[in-house]
Amino acid sequence: MKAGSRWGDLLSGLSAAMIIAALYLVFLYAPREATMGDVQRIFYFHVSSAWVGFFAFFVTLLAGIGYLRTGERRWDVLGFSSAEIGVTFTAMAVMSGSMWAKPTWNSWWPWQQEPRLVLVTILLLIYLAYFMLRTFVQEAEQRARFAAVYGIVAFASVPLTFMSVRWWQRLHPVVFDRQGAGLTRPMLLTFLFCLLSFTVLYFALLLHRTRLAKLADEVNELAQRLHSGWGGRT
Amino acid sequence: MIEIQGLTKSFGHIYALRGVDLQVAEGEFLTIVGPNGAGKTTFLRILATLLKPTRGFVRINGLDLAPADVEVRRQIGFVSHQPLIYSNLTVAENLRFYGRIYDVPELEQRVEALLSLVGLDGRTHSLARTLSRGMQQRLSVARSIIHEPSIMLLDEPYTGLDQQAARMLRGLLQTVSNKSHTVLMTTHNLEHALEPADRLVILSGGQIVFQAEAPTLSLAELREAYWQHTEGGRSLGPS
Amino acid sequence: MQFLNKLLAIVWKDVVAELRTKELFSSMFVFALLMIVIFSFSFDLRVERVAEVAPGVLWVTFAFAGTLELNRSLATEVEGARLDGLLLAPMERSTIYFGKMLGNLVFILAIEALMLPIFSAVFDLNLLQPGLLFTVLLGTIGFAAVGTLLSTMAVNTRAREVLLPVLLFPIILPVVLSAVKITAGMLDGQPWTDMAPWLRLLIGFDIIFATVCYMTFDYVVQG
Numbered sequence: 001m002k003a004g005s006r007w008g009d010l011l012s013g014l015s016a017a018m019i020i021a022a023l024y025l026v027f028l029y030a031p032r033e034a035t036m037g038d039v040q041r042i043f044y045f046h047v048s049s050a051w052v053g054f055f056a057f058f059v060t061l062l063a064g065i066g067y068l069r070t071g072e073r074r075w076d077v078l079g080f081s082s083a084e085i086g087v088t089f090t091a092m093a094v095m096s097g098s099m100w101a102k103p104t105w106n107s108w109w110p111w112q113q114e115p116r117l118v119l120v121t122i123l124l125l126i127y128l129a130y131f132m133l134r135t136f137v138q139e140a141e142q143r144a145r146f147a148a149v150y151g152i153v154a155f156a157s158v159p160l161t162f163m164s165v166r167w168w169q170r171l172h173p174v175v176f177d178r179q180g181a182g183l184t185r186p187m188l189l190t191f192l193f194c195l196l197s198f199t200v201l202y203f204a205l206l207l208h209r210t211r212l213a214k215l216a217d218e219v220n221e222l223a224q225r226l227h228s229g230w231g232g233r234t
Numbered sequence: 235m236i237e238i239q240g241l242t243k244s245f246g247h248i249y250a251l252r253g254v255d256l257q258v259a260e261g262e263f264l265t266i267v268g269p270n271g272a273g274k275t276t277f278l279r280i281l282a283t284l285l286k287p288t289r290g291f292v293r294i295n296g297l298d299l300a301p302a303d304v305e306v307r308r309q310i311g312f313v314s315h316q317p318l319i320y321s322n323l324t325v326a327e328n329l330r331f332y333g334r335i336y337d338v339p340e341l342e343q344r345v346e347a348l349l350s351l352v353g354l355d356g357r358t359h360s361l362a363r364t365l366s367r368g369m370q371q372r373l374s375v376a377r378s379i380i381h382e383p384s385i386m387l388l389d390e391p392y393t394g395l396d397q398q399a400a401r402m403l404r405g406l407l408q409t410v411s412n413k414s415h416t417v418l419m420t421t422h423n424l425e426h427a428l429e430p431a432d433r434l435v436i437l438s439g440g441q442i443v444f445q446a447e448a449p450t451l452s453l454a455e456l457r458e459a460y461w462q463h464t465e466g467g468r469s470l471g472p473s
Numbered sequence: 474m475q476f477l478n479k480l481l482a483i484v485w486k487d488v489v490a491e492l493r494t495k496e497l498f499s500s501m502f503v504f505a506l507l508m509i510v511i512f513s514f515s516f517d518l519r520v521e522r523v524a525e526v527a528p529g530v531l532w533v534t535f536a537f538a539g540t541l542e543l544n545r546s547l548a549t550e551v552e553g554a555r556l557d558g559l560l561l562a563p564m565e566r567s568t569i570y571f572g573k574m575l576g577n578l579v580f581i582l583a584i585e586a587l588m589l590p591i592f593s594a595v596f597d598l599n600l601l602q603p604g605l606l607f608t609v610l611l612g613t614i615g616f617a618a619v620g621t622l623l624s625t626m627a628v629n630t631r632a633r634e635v636l637l638p639v640l641l642f643p644i645i646l647p648v649v650l651s652a653v654k655i656t657a658g659m660l661d662g663q664p665w666t667d668m669a670p671w672l673r674l675l676i677g678f679d680i681i682f683a684t685v686c687y688m689t690f691d692y693v694v695q696g
Binding site for chain 3: 068122125126128129132133136137141142145146148149150152154156157160161163164165167
């Protein structure tokens with residue numbers, strides 16, 4: 001217990017420090033963008049949130065595979081903990097994307113012009129489907145198995161969905177697209193630091209969430225034993 | 235024959251079976267009794283390859299359950315209180331379907347023979363949903379032996395049957411389970427338990443708590459043992 | 474060959490059972506008709522706009538009717554635990570998956586075959602071109618591949634009718650997008666080369682997901 005909370009404290013402290021530093025970089029250090037002005041600063045948070053959203057789902061995928069291979073509860077815990085964090089960041093990405101879109105394209109939902117926003121929204125829908133599935137399956141073991149399988153199948157659909165949404169507006173779809181970042185050095189630095197600090201925050205939250213789930217499991221097991229009159233430890 | 239060692243099954247942190255050890259000889263008729271929640275159905279379903287064990291191993295006729303499960307299924311016939319028949323297919327179509335997925339040779343003759351064995355030859359072309367519960371259970375037995383399995387697993391087969399239907403089923407099972415078949419039957423009805431059995435086992439709280447040779451046991455002794463080991467029918471945890 | 478025999482046995486069983494009652498078929502048919510009527514009124518279809526909306530309407534109708542079929546098809550197995558009957562048989566779980574998938578495919582294609590002439594009449598478009606029919610086939614294969622797996626999960630819950638579309642639709646989006654693009658392209662008379670990437674995406678989806686779903690089916694049916 002002690003070691004766990006030490007790591008937790010360390011990560012919490014680190015992510016807090018990094019987020020504060022990132023805020024400084026985004027609002028004070030990074031230069032004002034030529035065409036869009038200060039609104040462009042949302043970009044740093046939007047992309048970082050989206051990144052965490054996808055990364056978290058990837059972790060859920062790995063956790064799903066781990067559960068199917070071993071049947072151990074801790075993989076399921078990792079899966080849904082990561083998904084909880086992922087869905088939060090994805091929702092943030094959708095909202096920040098919308099806030100960025102309005103001044104940029106004068107539309108809250110530039111469906112035609114910005115396929116990436118569509119993709120992030122689909123990821124959000126997949127997350128919600130994942131949780132809906134977990135909610136409606138009664139039995140714990142079955143729930144873990146189904147969630148694992150859904151995580152795998154859903155993740156496999158993401159690249160294909162990405163491609164199809166991207167090509168939707170083009171006359172001649174291409175598989176790979178080279179796009180210049182259009183970022184100056186200070187902007188690039190800010191962007192990468194933001195990305196990193198969000199990732200550290202993700203891991204801090206993941207650690208806390210999985211610990212919480214483990215404690216909840218222990219409580220449930222004790223309650224079970226108390227209820228059936230068995231008592232004691234195994 | 236069936237060899238079971240340390241069979242454990244958990245659903246999350248709920249243990250349905252806690253280390254069951256059992257050996258069943260060829261041709262033996264074993265009855266397993268126990269209260270609800272004792273793990274009888276889980277036990278049988280694992281043997282039928284419908285569930286995977288959490289720990290322990292099961293060997294059926296020399297085949298390990300996990301890697302060889304397709305082969306194992308060929309040797310098992312399973313009857314539960316669900317007849318597993320398709321309501322919108324006729325009696326004959328149901329048997330023909332199962333015959334096909336069990337690779338039964340000379341299917342037509344086999345279906346005919348089975349129908350007369352279970353006394354359903356008058357209803358060959360009736361839709362399964364028009365059959366009474368007792369007739370459905372008879373069809374279920376036919377389905378379960380279509381591939382001539384050497385091992386029969388019966389999970390509370392008398393559930394929902396009236397006196398007459400139960401009598402017919404008992405007669406049918408006796409015909410079917412002569413010495414060339416190994417039979418495992420679960421029931422919570424002690425009267426049904428003794429009569430056809432060679433050996434009897436009481437399962438409670440996921441463990442075997444009592445074993446005896448059936449011919450040497452009277453119904454009264456069985457009731458006494460049952461009461462004692464399950465505290466009046468309540469499923470116990472480990473003491 | 475045993476594999477094929479058992480696969481076809483499963484499909485045959487589903488077809489015969491359905492022909493007896495025709496419940497599923499008739500409800501899908503009525504549902505699809507209803508959708509056309511509703512869409513006709515909602516979009517206030519005038520001649521110039523029809524070709525623009527038709528591909529979307531077509532595929533939305535197919536997707537919803539298909540969901541209806543998937544739910545019913547698995548429900549008949551799960552009611553009365555009949556899936557156990559299949560699981561007890563000496564065959565790989567994947568045979569069950571492919572058997573059910575093929576059965577679903579047959580039923581959905583049957584409804585689509587019925588609806589295409591009706592759509593053509595209502596929208597005054599020729600939807601019976603070979604290229605389009607081929608696209609319908611490919612799209613339905615992808616739909617059935619993922620749908621069979623997901624309906625096996627959803628049918629175990631008490632919210633199956635709602636849960637299945639929620640699980641299914643985000644995942645089959647590439648299928649719907651590709652199919653709509655190709656359908657629209659064909660109605661516009663665009664050259665094949667323009668649509669080749671979409672076709673490749675559709676075929677890629679079918680192959681990838683038939684594989685992923687058949688590999689994970691085992692874990693869904695056996696605990």
